[in-house]
Amino acid sequence: MEYDLISVGAGGAGLAAAVTAAEAGKKAIILDRLRVTGGASVFAKGLFACQSHIQKQEGVEIDPDKIFLQHMEYTHYLSNARLVRAIIDKSADTIKWLEDRGTVYRGVPPLYPDAPRTWHTTKQEGKGITKGLTNKAKELGIPIHFRTRARKLIIEDGKIAGVIADDKDGNTIQYRGKTVVIASGGFANNEDMMRKYTDSGEPTIQMAFGQVGKEGDGIKMAWEAGAAEEGTHVIQRGLAGVLKKKEVLTEAPTKSQFDKHITAILKQPTFWVNANGERFFNESEFSFAHIGNAMSKQPDQVLFNMFDDDYRKLMEEEGLQVGLGVFAPTGTKVPDVPKALQASMEKDEAWICDTIEQLCEKTGMNLEVLKASMDEYNGFCDKGRDALFAKNQKFMKPIRKAPFYAIKGHPTHVGTLGGIKINHKCEVIKKSSKTFLDVIPGLYAAGNVAGGMYNDTYDASHTLGLTLAFAYNSGRIAGETALEYLGK
Ligand SMILES: Cc1cc2nc3c(=O)[nH]c(=O)nc-3n(C[C@H](O)[C@H](O)[C@H](O)COP(=O)(O)OP(=O)(O)OC[C@H]3O[C@@H](n4cnc5c(N)ncnc54)[C@H](O)[C@@H]3O)c2cc1C
Incomplete structure (x- = not known):
């Protein structure tokens, strides 16, 4: 049997590519090394688009040219401008395409204060999108071979001719195919590659x-x-997490792992210091990429989010100053802050202390450094200007009234964002090539395996939801380019 298109990976990008080909009457197959479809795409909460019908319904107007220029500026023009443009231009159509294949949208809420409303959230979150496409794939008769790990590409006469994979029993299988879309989602679990490339x-x-x-x-x-x-060096860093590295989530969080209250408290723009007790960041910068990047430069990459009893009262009586995405909108009242901290306190990850001296003893922070940071910060609060990091005045609350609270935040990331060089049609560029035209015939890459969208970091400031959008848009583009190739 020879397939027209083989998707390596049943996440967002691989599903989109295979469905695109099968809807045009081509024989597609999907291989995935796991037992289920969806990959990391099930965890995402929303995807980027501009000028979608959902944004129009909500009266949100976002100029694609402005977004394009902002993205190019943000990436210092080190991203692939044609690829960026192709994704932006296709994004609204992809919102509709997914809706027609089972996705139900919630809307385009701002993820944080003043965030651009590009982030299309869905009723069943990321899983709702992959479920819709999986159902579509089944309806189209696309075989999905689970527990099948692709290992090698077959190249004949300089063109793609298929994939060699291991099945669940370790048998080697040859899948013959005229085109292959690599959509296997990066290398976040490969420690050697993480060390070498990031x-x-x-x-x-x-x-x-x-x-x-x-x-x-x-x-x-x-x-x-x-x-x-x-x-290959780009990773998608995230917010500080309340979980430690040993507790890291590889499936949807259970209620005991994910307490929205403590997660939301950790995100509040209180007074943040590093492991030494030194303030290092403008806490009112809400881009999670920026928070993750700043943390990555601190000792042990951790932060302590500190507040005093007045701030505890504010969260209980007036509510969160900053919401937690779809889980707890801004203004959500935390019913009992000490109770929300309880589980972390038992693990020695959160503390409530009557004095700063006690807090330093428990956390290991340097007392002199912490005191100096607090005095400086409280002075800024009194004067109404953060002369160090220009924090938004609205969020500047002094830290004076005992007891003092601290939560330890750990560094997180949600995947790697590059590796294979592609052009704006998602064709894979040859290593020897000096242009974007010299490609490996029949080979495409989409989603987290493909480079070219970023410089050194993901952008959560202007194009929120871009990585998930990239998976679906590049998957569709790869499928469409494969159709052109098959038609030749
Ligand atoms: C917790 C979390 C939250 C996120 N939130 C957002 C968000 O709100 N907005 C946003 O834009 N992005 C978000 N992201 C990022 C986004 O989910 C990813 O960028 C996107 O899902 C990547 O899609 P993909 O198709 O490239 O990879 P995946 O969806 O991970 O799919 C890759 C598939 O390939 C399979 N595979 C791997 N190796 C092989 C092999 N050798 N053979 C066969 N199959 C293989 C895997 O099993 C997997 O099923 C989030 C990510 C996480 C983890």
């Missing part, structure tokens, strides 16, 4: 939320077949 450092290696079996197989297969490399 600057995440040893301590963060196990902090990849929602990632299972991402060992960079697809990227290595493409490189071995002569693909050029791009963007």
